[in-house]
Amino acid sequence: MELAHRVKTLSPSSTLAITAKAKELKQQGHDVIGLGAGEPDFNTPDYILEAAKKAMDDGMTKYTPAGGIVELKKAIAAKFTDDNELSYANDQIIVTTGAKHALYTLFQVILNKGDEVIVPSPYWVSYPEQIKLAEGSAVFVQASEKNHFKITPNELEEAITDKTKAVVINSPSNPTGMMYNKDELEKIGEVCLKHNILIISDEIYEKLIYTEKPHTSIASLSNELKEQTVIINGVSKSHAMTGWRIGYAAGSKEIIKAMTNLASHSTSNPTSIAQYAALAAYSTEEDTTLELKQVFADRLDVFYDLINDIPGISCVKPEGAFYLFPNVKEAATKNGFTSVDEWVTALLEEEKVALVPGSGFGSPDNARLSYALSLEELTEAAKRIKRFVVNNQ
Numbered sequence: 001m002e003l004a005h006r007v008k009t010l011s012p013s014s015t016l017a018i019t020a021k022a023k024e025l026k027q028q029g030h031d032v033i034g035l036g037a038g039e040p041d042f043n044t045p046d047y048i049l050e051a052a053k054k055a056m057d058d059g060m061t062k063y064t065p066a067g068g069i070v071e072l073k074k075a076i077a078a079k080f081t082d083d084n085e086l087s088y089a090n091d092q093i094i095v096t097t098g099a100k101h102a103l104y105t106l107f108q109v110i111l112n113k114g115d116e117v118i119v120p121s122p123y124w125v126s127y128p129e130q131i132k133l134a135e136g137s138a139v140f141v142q143a144s145e146k147n148h149f150k151i152t153p154n155e156l157e158e159a160i161t162d163k164t165k166a167v168v169i170n171s172p173s174n175p176t177g178m179m180y181n182k183d184e185l186e187k188i189g190e191v192c193l194k195h196n197i198l199i200i201s202d203e204i205y206e207k208l209i210y211t212e213k214p215h216t217s218i219a220s221l222s223n224e225l226k227e228q229t230v231i232i233n234g235v236s237k238s239h240a241m242t243g244w245r246i247g248y249a250a251g252s253k254e255i256i257k258a259m260t261n262l263a264s265h266s267t268s269n270p271t272s273i274a275q276y277a278a279l280a281a282y283s284t285e286e287d288t289t290l291e292l293k294q295v296f297a298d299r300l301d302v303f304y305d306l307i308n309d310i311p312g313i314s315c316v317k318p319e320g321a322f323y324l325f326p327n328v329k330e331a332a333t334k335n336g337f338t339s340v341d342e343w344v345t346a347l348l349e350e351e352k353v354a355l356v357p358g359s360g361f362g363s364p365d366n367a368r369l370s371y372a373l374s375l376e377e378l379t380e381a382a383k384r385i386k387r388f389v390v391n392n393q
């Protein structure tokens with residue numbers, strides 16, 4: 001059967017592909033260290049598990065409103081007030097099947113064929129594919145490593161055409177871990193307001209920041225910017241809840257209503273039990289995200305030094321998320337490879353360490369290393385990478 005054009009040009013997620021390859025090698029009995037994971041390596045906290053069990057026992061196993069249960073929307077609104085000084089009504093929030101589906105639904109409701117979305121590069125792998133699926137076109141703006149992988153207001157303005165509909169800002173970023181500060185966001189916001197461009201602010205790593213620099217939501221900078229922004233967030237990374245699939249979007253009533261209509265015909269609703277679990281995550285006094293954050297901060301310090309110490313590998317120190325995004329081009333070249341992709345494959349085969357090549361993130365000289373692993377595993381991984389680099393020169 002002939003498949004639809006829209007899926008023929010779709011690239012499979014490179015992060016999932018490397019994780020699958022690493023799993024396969026593991027199943028064959030190899031001692032593989034997978035640095036490809038995009039999820040915390042902790043289990044979901046007990047109080048959240050208990051809330052889900054209770055929801056099941058209480059019979060919360062039926063369809064819910066398409067945009068999510070009211071209690072959860074209220075808890076999300078309270079989170080916005082407490083963390084971001086933002087006030088949203090219930091009809092400005094939609095709960096979705098993970099933040100990924102919030103983004104998917106958003107692109108579907110805002111884009112017409114040929115509309116452009118500016119995507120700063122390096123980018124998270126799903127943005128361009130989701131834009132393509134909505135018949136839009138991703139316009140990449142290359143952020144330099146020198147500027148810590150952040151685009152400047154000028155670079156943004158130069159990429160704007162009469163077809164530009166939106167820009168994606170992901171801070172802290174996957175894959176680079178970099179963050180925009182308030183001043184930078186203000187200037188980017190000015191450009192967006194001037195050209196009437198929607199800002200899609202993906203804040204999924206908001207809780208995982210390892211410097212004193214606070215997270216700023218661009219929507220909180222003015223009323224106009226709030227009107228012009230859709231925030232994407234969720235509990236996957238903050239509460240080790242990737243498998244539960246609960247994310248959300250907050251923005252204008254018009255956009256949220258359209259997203260909710262679309263959800264009513266696609267997912268019907270995010271899983272009822274998972275919504276009660278997320279409600280517990282946002283309702284407790286117990287801030288388990290702090291514990292998670294401390295563990296990641298300690299790992300970052302150790303792993304960053306070990307990786308940066310490898311000849312031919314250089315890395316800007318990330319400020320958030322749980323990835324290093326070093327430039328490995330020199331090491332790959334010295335090892336006799338013409339591309340980082342080939343180098344990554346050889347490293348997996350020879351030393352059984354799985355990294356994600358940067359090409360999938362729009363940055364072919366880099367590789368992404370997740371530090372959602374124990375310190376012992378990270379130390380062993382760095383040792384193996386170093387051995388590979390040094391032995392093959």
Ligand code: PLP
Binds near residue numbers: 099101234242246247
């Ligand atoms: N946005 C970014 C930048 C991500 O890295 C991810 C997950 O990897 C998501 C969104 C999607 O998260 P969720 O698990 O809530 O779908």
